[in-house]
Structures are given as C-alpha cells and as structure tokens.
Amino acid sequence: MYARLVEERLAKADFSDLDVDNDWDSMKESIVESAKEACGCAKRHITTKGDEWWDADVKSSVERKRKAWLDYVASLQQNDSMKEMKKEIYRLCKNETKALVKEKLSAFLDHLNSISSNIKFTMELEANNKLAFLDVLILRNPDNTLGHTVYRKPTHTDKYLNGSSHHHPSQLATVGKSLFQRARKICDENHIAGELQHVKRVLQRNQLKTPHQRHKGPKPPSVERCPATLPYIKGVTDRIVPDRCQLETCPKDWQR
Numbered sequence: 001m002y003a004r005l006v007e008e009r010l011a012k013a014d015f016s017d018l019d020v021d022n023d024w025d026s027m028k029e030s031i032v033e034s035a036k037e038a039c040g041c042a043k044r045h046i047t048t049k050g051d052e053w054w055d056a057d058v059k060s061s062v063e064r065k066r067k068a069w070l071d072y073v074a075s076l077q078q079n080d081s082m083k084e085m086k087k088e089i090y091r092l093c094k095n096e097t098k099a100l101v102k103e104k105l106s107a108f109l110d111h112l113n114s115i116s117s118n119i120k121f122t123m124e125l126e127a128n129n130k131l132a133f134l135d136v137l138i139l140r141n142p143d144n145t146l147g148h149t150v151y152r153k154p155t156h157t158d159k160y161l162n163g164s165s166h167h168h169p170s171q172l173a174t175v176g177k178s179l180f181q182r183a184r185k186i187c188d189e190n191h192i193a194g195e196l197q198h199v200k201r202v203l204q205r206n207q208l209k210t211p212h213q214r215h216k217g218p219k220p221p222s223v224e225r226c227p228a229t230l231p232y233i234k235g236v237t238d239r240i241v242p243d244r245c246q247l248e249t250c251p252k253d254w255q256r
Contacts, residue, residue: 005034038116054104061100065093136186149191150183163207176203176211 009030068090075086102125112121124131129140137151160175161167179202183195203210 005037006030009034058097058100058104061093061097065090065097068093135182139191147188147190149187150195158202158205160202160206160208163209172208173211175206176208179203180211 010027013026013030068086072083072086072090075083105123105125109121109123113119126140131138132151135151137149139147139149141147161172163172165172176199179199180196183192183199187195200210
C-alpha cells in the first residue's frame with residue numbers, strides 16, 4: 001500500500017522546472033504523506049520522559065526505589081542491622097523497578113511490531129552489566145560509572161590473515177596495525193592494557209609480527225643548522241651526498 005501511494009503521488013508531482021530544491025520538497029512531501037496515510041499518525045501528549053512505556057506504574061516504582069536509596073544512605077551511620085535491612089529494601093525495590101521497565105519496554109516493542117508486518121524492530125537490553133553497540137562493549141562499573149572496551153561476538157575465532165600465507169607484506173602488516181589502532185581508540189584506561197595483551201597473543205597465534213609501537217613523547221631539542229653551499233667541480237662535489245651532509249652545490253662554474 002505504501003509503495004502504491006508513493007508512486008501515485010510522485011506521478012502527480014511536477015518535476016519539470018529543473019529546480020533541485022523544489023524537486024526535493026515535492027519528493028519529501030510525497031514520501032511523508034504516503035507514510036502517514038499507510039501507517040497512521042498518533043497524536044499524544046508529550047510527558048516528561050517522552051516515552052510511551054513511561055507510565056504511572058513505572059514512575060511510582062522509580063520513586064520508591066529513589067526513596068529506598070535515600071533511606072539506605074541515611075542508615076550508613078546507624079547500627080549494622082538497620083543498615084543491612086535498608087540495603088535489602090533498596091535491592092528489592094531496584095529489582096522490582098528493573099523487571100517492570102523490562103516488561104513495559106517489551107510491551108511497547110510488541111506494539112510497534114504490530115503496526116505493520118513489513119517493518120520490524122528489535123531491542124537489546126543490558127545483561128550482566130554489559131551492553132554491546134557496534135564494536136564497542138559498554139560496561140557498568142560497581143560505582144555506576146561506565147567503561148568501554150572492544151566487543152567481539154561469541155562466535156569470534158580470532159582468525160586473521162596467516163603470516164605464512166602468500167599475501168603481500170603490506171597487507172599482513174595492516175592486520176596488527178588496525179587491531180592496535182582499534183584498541184587505542186575504543187578502550188578506556190582500565191581496559192587498554194588487557195586488550196593490547198590479547199591482540200599480541202592473537203597476532204602470535206596467526207604468525208603475524210607485532211607492529212612497532214611509537215611512543216609519543218617530547219621531541220629532543222634540535223639545533224638549527226645553516227646550510228653550506230659549495231661551487232660545482234666536476235668529479236668532486238658530485239660525489240657528496242647532499243641529504244646526508246646537508247650541503248648544496250652551486251650550478252655555476254667555479255672561478256679559480
């Protein structure tokens with residue numbers, strides 16, 4: 001239905017003036033209006049959170065969890081029995097809120113997938129304090145801060161170009177270089193050392209050389225040198241290597 005509506009609106013649109021802006025506006029309007037007619041357009045009041053799954057039940061559960069956390073923090077100065085009781089109450093409220101949010105999100109996902117049989121959405125939730133996004137693995141630390149390292153699929157075998165294969169040396173050298181570069185760009189300071197050690201072991205198993213690591217440090221002080229110019233004498237000055245000696249030769253004949 002959507003494709004038919006788009007084709008009908010595009011057939012009625014006027015693209016004869018050769019104006020790129022007008023042509024784009026006509027195409028955009030045809031696509032948007034066809035999508036609205038095919039899928040519908042729901043109007044709702046935008047809440048504070050701005051999500052359909054954030055309802056009164058979730059809001060109440062979050063407030064109970066927040067109150068339990070404040071009670072637990074206030075009980076840190078009290079005796080051990082009171083502190084353990086408040087901690088257990090907070091743990092129960094936290095698990096209750098997490099389960100409720102997961103249930104609401106699943107219901108919202110089912111609602112989205114029920115709108116059209118041609119458009120399906122997927123959802124990935126945090127598991128074991130980990131959430132993968134592309135090739136980045138986001139980790140939740142015990143202090144609720146976030147860390148990040150390289151993500152590999154469970155089926156990843158760490159197999160790359162073998163060093164004994166008949167590939168060009170530049171292609172073999174690129175494997176280690178790209179793995180080291182990815183580790184340095186993705187990992188935080190708490191995971192970079194472990195990732196680099198893993199990359200070294202992988203390169204060794206694949207019979208690949210570990211690329212030379214350049215340490216970016218302060219450059220040593222250099223002394224400015226004034227270039228010297230020598231007159232050209234056939235058989236004498238042409239034996240001098242200018243790049244090594246930092247000397248230049250004058251093309252004019254030398255007058256004795």
